[in-house]
Amino acid sequence: MSKIIIFGNQKGGVGKTTLTCLCANALSQAPFNYKVCVIDNDKQKSIAEARNFDLEDRTETTVPYTVLEFEIEELQQQIQALDKEYDLIFIDTAGKLDTQAAIENQEITKAIMYCDYLFLPFRAGNFNLDASLQYLKFLLEVQEVRSDSPRQLKILGFVNMYRVRSKVNDLLISEIKHLKEGGVSFMVNRLGNYTIFEDVDTLTSMYDEDTNHTGKLNFTVWLNEFIKLISNG
Numbered sequence: 001m002s003k004i005i006i007f008g009n010q011k012g013g014v015g016k017t018t019l020t021c022l023c024a025n026a027l028s029q030a031p032f033n034y035k036v037c038v039i040d041n042d043k044q045k046s047i048a049e050a051r052n053f054d055l056e057d058r059t060e061t062t063v064p065y066t067v068l069e070f071e072i073e074e075l076q077q078q079i080q081a082l083d084k085e086y087d088l089i090f091i092d093t094a095g096k097l098d099t100q101a102a103i104e105n106q107e108i109t110k111a112i113m114y115c116d117y118l119f120l121p122f123r124a125g126n127f128n129l130d131a132s133l134q135y136l137k138f139l140l141e142v143q144e145v146r147s148d149s150p151r152q153l154k155i156l157g158f159v160n161m162y163r164v165r166s167k168v169n170d171l172l173i174s175e176i177k178h179l180k181e182g183g184v185s186f187m188v189n190r191l192g193n194y195t196i197f198e199d200v201d202t203l204t205s206m207y208d209e210d211t212n213h214t215g216k217l218n219f220t221v222w223l224n225e226f227i228k229l230i231s232n233g
């Protein structure tokens with residue numbers, strides 16, 4: 001049985017796709033070497049396109065992990081087989097909720113239905129709190145719908161694109177307090193705003209225990225916590 005993981009937040013541009021690639025790139029290669037699959041279920045197809053781009057002009061055909069471009073129906077058909085085949089499955093989707101539709105009919109619910117872990121990237125400012133709180137309320141309802149399932153959905157928040165000297169940092173602390181009161185645990189480690197994360201591809205691992213690069217070191221420490229969290233049950 002695999003671990004099925006999704007980065008989710010209805011707020012756009014918080015790092016869902018970036019974190020999916022950073023984690024898949026690192027966890028599929030040394031020192032981890034997990035068998036990883038990324039399901040690109042986002043209509044933007046950013047990961048599938050990035051993988052095609054990464055393979056252009058390359059003669060070798062080996063890749064660290066599989067990228068599958070799936071509509072929700074294909075995901076529903078294939079997930080059981082993939083669950084047997086892979087150690088880790090990441091699903092990248094658009095986050096937008098359809099507030100008109102019943103919870104079980106929402107596209108996003110159909111993807112989250114299979115997940116063991118939802119990691120909620122959170123960024124301070126820009127009216128992110130209301131969107132995240134609304135999303136959290138939706139997730140708690142999904143958890144409720146799934147309460148009879150042997151696989152429980154664990155929800156964990158983390159700060160992405162943190163800036164050390166930022167006017168919004170005081171706000172960030174109170175926003176996280178709100179989210180915690182809303183029922184989400186937060187990772188201790190934050191991911192900073194680093195240009196190397198903007199250039200993420202679908203091949204290169206940024207995990208490096210011996211690095212002097214602050215961005216890579218930040219990701220390495222963050223990923224160590226991430227692994228601990230997904231290893232606990």
Ligand SMILES: Nc1ncnc2c1ncn2[C@@H]1O[C@H](COP(=O)(O)OP(=O)(O)OP(=O)(O)O)[C@@H](O)[C@H]1O
Pocket residue numbers: 011012013014015016017018019042093094095160161162191192193194195197198199
């Ligand atoms: N930690 C980070 N440091 C610097 N840039 C980042 C970081 N995380 C994400 N970004 C950048 O922020 C932008 C949005 O990231 P990304 O596309 O991953 O968000 P998303 O949540 O998947 O967005 P969408 O809702 O459109 O799918 C991208 O340009 C990405 O390079």
Ligand SMILES: [Mg+2]
Pocket residue numbers: 016017018042046093
């Ligand atoms: Mg995205």
